[in-house]
Amino acid sequence: MATVAGHPETPLIEPVDRGEGLGHSIVRALSHAPLTILLAFIGVMWLVPTLGLFFTSLLPASVISSEGWWTIFSTPSNATLENYRNIFSDEAITSALLTTVWISIGSTILPIIVAALAAYAFAWMDFPGRDWLFIGVIAMIVVPIQMALIPIFSLYDRVHLFDTLAGLILFHTAFGLPLAIFLLRNFFVGIPGELLEAARIDGASEIRIFTRLILPLSWPAIASLAIFQFLWTWNDLIVALSLARSTQPITVAIFTQLRQFGANIEIIAPAAFLSLTIPLVVFFAFQRYFVQGLLAGSVK
Amino acid sequence: MTDSSITAEPPNQGAPPTADEAGADPGRRRRFLVALGFLAPALVFLGVWIVYPTVYTVVRSFYDRSGDAFVGLDNYGTLFTTDILLTAIRNNAIWVLVVPAVVTAIGLVFGVLTERIRWSVAFKTAVFMPMAISMFAAGVIWHIMYTQDPSQGTINAAVRVVSDAVNPPGVLSGAAPSGDDLRGSAAQGYRLQGELKAGEVAHLGLTRIPASEVKDGVQAVVPATVEGGITGVVWRDFKPGGGGTAGEVEDGEVGIPGVTLRLTDASGAEVATATSGADGVFTFPDVGDASYRLGIASETFRESYGGVSWLGPRLITPAIIIAYIWVWAGFAMVVIAAGLAAIPRDVLEAARTDGATEWQVFRRVTAPLLAPVLSVVFITMIINVLKVFDIVLSVAPPSVQDDANVIALAMWRTSFGGVNDFGLGSAIAVFLFLLVIPVLLLNVRRFRREA
Known part of the structure; x- marks a missing residue:
């Protein structure tokens, strides 16, 4: 049984002398000004790459091809929104962004609905083979996407789902399901059984219990899951690269640019920055759920 | 209690009761x-x-490329005998050996240290932020960071700051003597042909110097002789506008400041060095009676740091690994910090009251209680690293993707990236699947023990 606190076999610390050990002095020295400075330095270092991309995206091609982005501080007059204007008038980039939006929305809503239904059955219904089926679902959590690419490519080719939004959304839905079912089922079993009993005795149908009781009570879990699924599909490259050609999400559009000889940094940098603004907004707006989902789902 | 303590599982386990x-x-x-x-x-x-x-x-995976002929284990044979596929396996082995350990260690250090500062939320946000960015975009970011030219690539620019501080670059990038009494090369340094004695004045004329390199220079001056010493001038022997005479210091010709001059004795041993001033004048005072040779030291022509080829075939895997760690360190930090926060305060306090030092508290109390969390992070990272794909594709330029290859990328390139061999591609996918099966079994076992 997993519990958060109260480990009974806590190793008892051996009594020790009160001498100023080496470790103690190190920790104490570190815990003041030097530690603050060190961490501030590391924190800034961690931001530099992302900021670098942002500043690069503001510089005209003529400048980037000879200078680094940091020269924007010495000559701020170089900064321009020209690159952004250009990619917004670039049909390939704008339609790719739109494709990404559609894929992400579809691949977030659909798996959550399907997973919630299944998770409810796994949590609160009794049927033969339930536990084995659930173990199967858990096993599928780590199956690499690569295992499905070739067969699904062939299948899509035959049923005309290749290079379609639907094909990509269905694929993302399937591969999002195992973890979603696992997490939601674990959340659902934590809902007090008396509530369900009461509802069943009152004659509520299962679907009614599901929509009126389970879903409203579970929205924190669903929110975490939705954020993860959204980011995961927004950031996908390999699925779209393998199962589509002209239905390009933004990652594939940038990849295509990157592959060209003499890569077009004035397109790549703003497009890449644009592609990560939505995830960053989602991240900052829903940080709490993001972290919760991460803590719950670190098995994938 | 070796199972995960941080998953959001409710205490209610196993089959919930059914009505009848x-x-x-x-x-x-x-x-x-x-x-x-x-x-x-x-x-x-x-x-x-x-x-x-x-x-x-x-x-x-048991069929050939077209899918018509059964070939048994041939594809697996190809997998273990083809160079670029073996590179992929070897690289992935490096990834598995390095990344989970480093990410877990960094996460632990950050997790512990942030417990001690007040603005930990800001720090955690900064480090965790890359998690929201796609692996692919992170790769694009680092691809730009790794640009070789230090005046463009962030990493090499940072290295150059350090490198130039240790080995200052010379004042001249390239130059040639204006007369034939000065011989040698930029790499070896130039030497004046004749010998010099105290009281003489040396003329060292150089040409082929861009004006930008002598912008601190002023009108060159032929210095007066110094008793007991050797003086001289090193100047740009080029009169803007033309009409100059080689070997003579004329109006409009500037001195070259910062040139390192070396005086050597008959045996070739260094006696003294001097540096030229803005007017190109240098002085070796009190050199004694012997004859000397004078030369311009090669340091004068030392090139500025040229940058590490991060995206070249040799460093590409370490370069991608650094980018990958940048992304995942935040994950490890947040999960481990949550694990730290779940450790009961009173246990730590009790240990401290008993006289344990902070280090002992960490090693004897915190670390053992944290072990399950650390193993979750470690295992998660193993899985992630086995599947690493996007970031390799975006950091590595196409020309070095053979050198940066990993299993997931090899599978994609074999199946979709031009080769289009579905038989071999399937075999690579199965190989990848076999590698994650131990983790799959671990997940299942963990669930069954909880149930």
């Missing part, structure tokens, strides 16, 4: 059908997109 276990047959049947109705969509998705493909891929 021994109910009438029609009721059971109906409930079964209802359950099936709830499960059906998920089962269809899992069946069509995961179970069927998995079986198909395994079968397909």
Whole structure:
């Protein structure tokens, strides 16, 4: 049984002398000004790459091809929104962004609905083979996407789902399901059984219990899951690269640019920055759920 | 208690009670059908997109490229005998050996240190932020960071600051003597042909110097002789506008400041060095009676730091690994920090009251209690690293992708990236699948123990 606190076999610390050990002095020295400075330095270092991309995206091609982005501080007059204007008038980039939006929305809503239904059955219904089926679902959590690419490519080719939004959304839905079912089922079993009993005795149908009781009570879990699924599909490259050609999400559009000889940094940098603004907004707006989902789902 | 303590599992485990276990047959049947109705969509998705493909891929891996001929284990033989595929396996082994350990260690250090500062939220946000960015975009970011030219690439620019501080670059990038009494090369330094004695004045004329390199220079001056010493001038022997005479210091010709001059004795040993001023004048005072040779030291021509070829074939894997660690350190930090926060305060306090030092508290109390969390992070990272794909594709330029290859990338390139061999591609996918199966079993076992 997993519990958060109260480990009974806590190793008892051996009594020790009160001498100023080496470790103690190190920790104490570190815990003041030097530690603050060190961490501030590391924190800034961690931001530099992302900021670098942002500043690069503001510089005209003529400048980037000879200078680094940091020269924007010495000559701020170089900064321009020209690159952004250009990619917004670039049909390939704008339609790719739109494709990404559609894929992400579809691949977030659909798996959550399907997973919630299944998770409810796994949590609160009794049927033969339930536990084995659930173990199967858990096993599928780590199956690499690569295992499905070739067969699904062939299948899509035959049923005309290749290079379609639907094909990509269905694929993302399937591969999002195992973890979603696992997490939601674990959340659902934590809902007090008396509530369900009461509802069943009152004659509520299962679907009614599901929509009126389970879903409203579970929205924190669903929110975490939705954020993860959204980011995961927004950031996908390999699925779209393998199962589509002209239905390009933004990652594939940038990849295509990157592959060209003499890569077009004035397109790549703003497009890449644009592609990560939505995830960053989602991240900052829903940080709490993001972290919760991460803590719950670190098995994938 | 070796299982994960941080998953969001509710305490209620196993089968929740059902209303009437021994109910009438029609009721059971109906409930079964209802359950099936709830499960059906998920089962269809899992069946069509995961179970069927998995079986198909395994079968397909025993067939040739076109899928017509059964070739047994041939594809697996190819996998372990083809150079770029072996590179992929070797690289992935490096990834597995390095990344989980480093990410877990960094996460632990950050997790512990942030407990001690007040603005930990800001720090955690900064480090965690890359998690929201796609692996692919992170790769693009680092691809730009790794640009070789230090005046463009962030990493090499930072290295150059350090490198130029240790080995200052020379004042001249290239130059040639204006007369034939000065011989040598930029790499070796130039030497004046004749010998010099105290009281003489040396003329060292150089040409082929861009004006930008002597912008601090002023009108060159031929210095007066110094008793007991050797003086001289090193200047840009080029008169803007033309009409100058080689070897003579004329109006409009500037001195070259910062040139390192070396005086050597008959045996070739260094006696003294001097540096020229803005007017190109240098002085070696009190040199004694002997004859000397004078030369311009090669430091004068030392090139500025040229940058590490991060995106070249040799460093590409370490370069991608650094980018990958940048992304995942935040994950490890947040999960480990949550684990730290869950450790009961009173246990730590008790240890401290008993006289344990902070280090002992960490090693004897915190670390053991944290072990399950650390193992979750470690295992998660192993899985992630085995599947690493996007970031390799975006950091590595196409020309070095053979050198940066990893299994997931090899599978994609073999199947979709031009080779289009579905037989070999399937074999690589199965190989990848086999590598994650231990983790799959671990997950299942963990669940069954909890149930």
